Ligand code: 5AD
């Protein structure tokens with residue numbers, strides 16, 4: 503979501519005639535788009551702002567902006583701690599971004615280049631289909647900083663998809679905190695997927711993220727039969743313990759999750775299911791952790807993101823009495839991460855010696871390496887004499903690493 507918001511801001515700045523520079527030392531304007539999901543992200547934002555103070559000391563004309571989720575709820579603190587910051591705009595204030603930037607461009611008399619021809623074809627593009635979240639998982643700050651869930655008009659989404667694919671973009675990634683609860687004018691998420699896949703020039707569609715409580719049979723059937731939909735589902739489990747799931751307000755039990763997981767695997771055998779786990783939610787006992795560990799062993803995710811619980815201001819979990827000590831969280835986190843990486847690597851070994859179709863996302867001309875992604879959303883690296891960025895090609899998998907695979911080129915599948 504943040505990458506998408508940052509892309510939109512960059513696009514706007516380019517349209518205004520500003521140019522991207524390689525180093526912040528050469529910049530007239532620097533903006534940090536913040537995240538507040540975990541404390542570590544906030545810490546990173548403050549250290550970046552600390553470093554930017556030196557830039558401001560050298561160039562008092564520099565415009566420094568702080569935007570995003572942390573700017574939403576901590577604007578006072580940011581302004582107090584970093585007095586040299588020029589503007590702070592929260593995630594809900596996004597509509598004021600254009601006005602604010604224009605004001606500073608005029609005020610500081612920044613040089614703009616109006617002849618610049620901006621906008622190149624992107625290999626993939628994120629498209630937001632809904633904003634906010636109304637689920638109120640007890641650990642999560644998102645509903646407070648991004649506001650309640652709101653689905654975007656499917657006509658607006660379709661138009662954006664059309665514009666994007668007509669420029670040559672091969673992959674569309676539909677974004678929302680809980681895409682499964684999309685609903686606009688009677689069109690649900692499956693309906694939206696159908697509408698989008700029927701559009702001319704749409705080649706590959708991805709979406710994230712899913713909530714197990716809302717993922718319908720209708721959606722699973724659509725994925726099974728619609729070959730434009732990539733074979734990857736990110737389905738956060740968060741915990742394998744029913745006590746913890748209940749305290750997290752996730753609204754499903756581990757058994758319900760497992761049933762759903764099996765159903766998806768049965769109906770879409772080539773799918774890759776990845777997940778999120780939070781370690782050290784308040785009250786997590788050794789037994790609760792064991793349940794989570796066993797769930798990870800049993801379900802065998804293709805990829806697992808393991809997060810250390812981080813108490814977020816104003817969330818119910820932050821006020822719970824039985825917070826888990828950090829050293830216990832670190833130990834459990836390490837155990838699960840190590841184990842799940844071994845599992846994911848083993849699971850992906852089934853691709854060795856098989857030919858897979860990948861979309862090339864990047865090319866490093868110095869090392870002559872292409873970075874691509876298969877339908878299952880696994881990163882694939884291979885050597886290539888040519889820059890194939892934006893093309894869908896066949897490659898043969900030679901080696902599996904914990905979070906990526908190496909391959910060699912076979913033939914061009916759909917070169918354009
Ligand atoms: N602490 C740790 N992890 C969190 N997540 C969300 N809130 C917190 C928190 N307070 C994780 C969840 C979610 C992912 C995007 O971030 O696992 O799925």
Ligand code: SF4
Nearest residue numbers: 635637638639642644
């Ligand atoms: Fe946060 Fe839960 Fe909403 Fe995801 S579904 S954004 S974890 S409140």
